[in-house]
Amino acid sequence: MVGRWPVPLPAPAWARWPATTPSTRISPSAKSIASALVVTDVSKLNQVSLEQLADYAGLVGLMNIRADADAGDAPTILRLFHDPKPPDGLTSWDKALLYSVHNTNQSGILQLKDMETLMVGRNAP
Secondary structure, eight states, X not given: OTTSOSOOOOOOHHHHOSOOOTTOOOOOOOOOOSOOOOOXXXXXXXXXXXXXXXXXXXXXXXXXXXXXXXXXXXXSGXXXXXXXXXXSSOOHHHHHHHHHHHTSOTTOTTHHHHHHHHHHHXXXX
16 A cells, blocks of 8 residues: 555546637636725725725726726716715616626627627616
């Protein structure tokens, strides 16, 4: 038995994923976020609640949006620091944006059009 122990165990299925064959192109590109550190300038927070700040930071982080991006007149938490009366948290527009980005072909040339279609469908009255 000496020299035969420990017996190497086969790798679990999740460690062997993705299985690649000539007929499949699986490319796991999803990002995994275990933790995040949000640095804020307290002098800019004014009347911002913790929920608003968390929703803003989450959306900016998950969407990889520039913090200074212009949200126009969209009803979004992204206007938190530019609107005198920002929303209390994520809006239906924000949720539709997140859904549309994560449910469209990220490498397709029609992604923006597909996102618009999904967002309109999810925000329709």
